[in-house]
Amino acid sequence: MTTKVWRRRAVGEAPRGWPAHVHAVVQRLYAARGVSTPDGAEHKLARMLAPTLLGGMDRAVALLRQAIDEDWRIIVAGDYDCDGATGTAVAVRGLRLLGAKHVGHVVPNRFVHGYGLGEALVASLQPAPDLIVTVDNGVASVAGVAAAHARGIRVLVTDHHLPGDVLPDADAMVNPNLSGDGFPSKALSGVGVMFYLLLGLRAAMRDAGRFPGEVPDLGVLLDLVALGTVADLVPLDFNNRVLVEAGLRRMRAGRACPGIAALIDVSNRSVASVAATDLAFAVGPRLNAAGRLEDMSLGVACLLTDEVAIARRYAEQLSAINQERREVQAGMVDEAERMVAGMSHVDAVGVALFDPGWHAGVVGLVASKLKEKLHRPVLAFAPAGDDSDELRGSARSIPGFHIRDALAEIDARHPGLVLRFGGHAMAAGLSLKTVDFGRFAAAFDAVARTHLDDERLQASIHTDGELDYRDHTLDLARQLRHAGPWGQGFPPPLFENVFECASWKPMGSRHLRLQLRHTQGGAPLDAVMFGVYDGTPPPSRLRAAYELAVNDWQGRESVRLLLTHMEAV
Incomplete structure (x- = not known):
């Protein structure tokens, strides 16, 4: 493998006040990410930012209240990635929970309509709805919004992408990244923006006495919010970690919507122990594959169905499409590498x-x-x-x-x-x-x-330093799995150590399985490294960057090192 510059994350302020059961390594990891006390890891929903802080909320809420009161026909216009699909499902499910009776959805086909709310997508809406609500797109849809208005359709834009020089003339717009918006977190995903809008709408309706009985529980949407947030690779600041952790708790409790539960299952992951990394590397790609190769309508349908058997069929279809995507991708990457080499x-x-x-x-x-x-x-x-x-x-x-x-x-x-x-x-x-x-x-x-200067063009690998051989335990691996949640901007723990390679063998055609012995002592450790084997044996003595993971095989858990980089020493 190529040589990289090894850099260690600074620990920052010394951790303090943690309960005794929280491993000292976990405390150190949090401190290196700016969280030195337990309250910085208390991801309670009560601590999430208030919807009233989000710009454009009053106008958007008023428009949706009018749409519900007057029984408008509403079309949710999503995007063809995982954030857009989950955001579309959140919008449809949430608006129905809050009393909208005529809610449909549309997702552009990238090969037919292009990206976002374009003129072609607007023209395809027959009959014309009364209101289009965009999710994860729209801030750049100047022509699309104009085309909608020309047909007498109102448009509410919800987006999180950076705006251009010209904004569409939407009837309302909610986007934390608009100039002058004072929302403290600019990292909301598209599905996160939509969820916030629904919270604002519910609050206004509750204050107006619209719920004489039980107030609708929008917490049922948090599994979708978590999946879209993680899959879109937005920074997991505190507010996003609150949303993601709440969604993961819902999944682990067996309360995920049938579509997400089925996608986790066909990914060979456990619902009971699902983590953010599972959403990022197993569940999200299966949804994204539909938008890449075919039509994301299949993905949205999977997330909207309440029938377990139907959700399973959709999930299996999405998994098959994802396998096709992987094969297409592998061929294209090989071609690209040859192109670069030449x-x-x-x-x-x-x-x-x-x-x-x-x-x-x-x-x-x-x-x-x-x-x-x-x-x-x-x-x-x-x-x-x-x-x-x-x-x-x-x-x-x-x-x-x-x-x-x-x-x-x-x-x-x-x-x-x-x-x-x-x-x-x-x-x-x-x-x-x-x-x-x-x-x-x-x-x-x-x-x-x-x-970009030479220093920035030098590849670096950032680690959390060495791990004592006595800390390669199942207890720590379990704590790491459920800490975080880890993701973009709040990176998963990555350790580095020098090991002796006790044994190794190929696993499949491109992977390695190794037995590594820590130079400090201890029993050999099981390790794997994916996508790197080219016929060359690994070094007998190596420096490795790795994740300490739980290997769950046929119901039995053990410690496994997931190597991401290694070099001979």
Whole structure:
């Protein structure tokens, strides 16, 4: 494996006041992430930020109250990723809980309608609804909102993406990232914004005496909120950790909606011990696969059904699509790696790749894989359609390079080169003319060179330091699984140690299974490393970065090291 710069996270303020049953290593891990006292890990729903702090709430709530009071036909317009699918399900289920009688949904097909609330999607709505509520999109849908208004349709935009220079003329808009919005957390996902809007709507209806009996319980939606938040890779700040932890508790208690329960089951994960990492690496990808290769309507249907048997059938279909996605992705990544190896401009800082045979739904995953391999910002492009003269690209970035701002800089330097773009600091999407790919690739590299120096282009691995051999215990592994919740911005614990390799063998065609002996002593430890075996034996003495995990095999739990990087020492 390639050499990386090893860096250790600073512990920060010394932990204090923790209960005796919380392992000292767990306390240290929290402190390294800015949480030095137990209250910083008390993810109680009562401590989440108030919905009243979110800008645009009053206007949006008033619009939804009118829609419910007057029995408007409401269409929820989602997005074709996991955040959009869960947000759509939250919106439909939540609005029905609060009394809306005519709620439907639509999800754009990326190959037919493009991204977001576009003109084509609006035109497809027959008959025209009274109100469109967007979820996880809309802040850039200037033309789509105008097309809706031309048909007499009101539009409520809920989104979390960064706004462009021009906002759509929506009837109401809720987005914590709008300029001037004072909401303390800018990290809400699309599903999180929708959940907050429903909380605000319920509060207004309750204050107006609309619930003479029991107030509807929106907590039933938290499993969906947790899944969408984790899968969208938004930073898990305290507020998002509150939402995710509440959703995980609901899942572990056996109260997840049938669709999520089925997706966990077909992923060979345990509902009773499900963790945020399971949502990120097993459940989320199965939902995302539908939007990448086919139609996310299947994913939304899985999340909306209340029939266990139907949910299981949907989950199995999604799992099969995900397997197909993995095969397509593997082929595209191999092609991309060969392409990079054969480049004459291998010194490119910003890497842009295009192949006419690539699948537009999978280019984001290709960009992500290449970004990890090259430690460079990467853009991967595919044809927008069979007869299209446009390309659709997906970007993934590295720390220190805000990819959405970089695209805005290119747009300012070369007006008209980029047709459409949007996204976040670490991921973005865009469209451009096929004939302009070469010009764009040069412009992207030029902008990357102005912002990235040699130090930032050096791949680093951040660990939580060494783990004493006596701490390789099942008790600590269990505590780590249920601590956190870990994710983007609140990274999973990663330890480093020097080991002797007592034995090893291939596992499948690309994986390794090893027995590692800690240099300090102790019994050999079972370890695995995925996707790295190329026929070369591992070093006899190695430095490894690893997660301390629980291996649950046929109902028996044991400690296993999940290696993410190793080097000979």
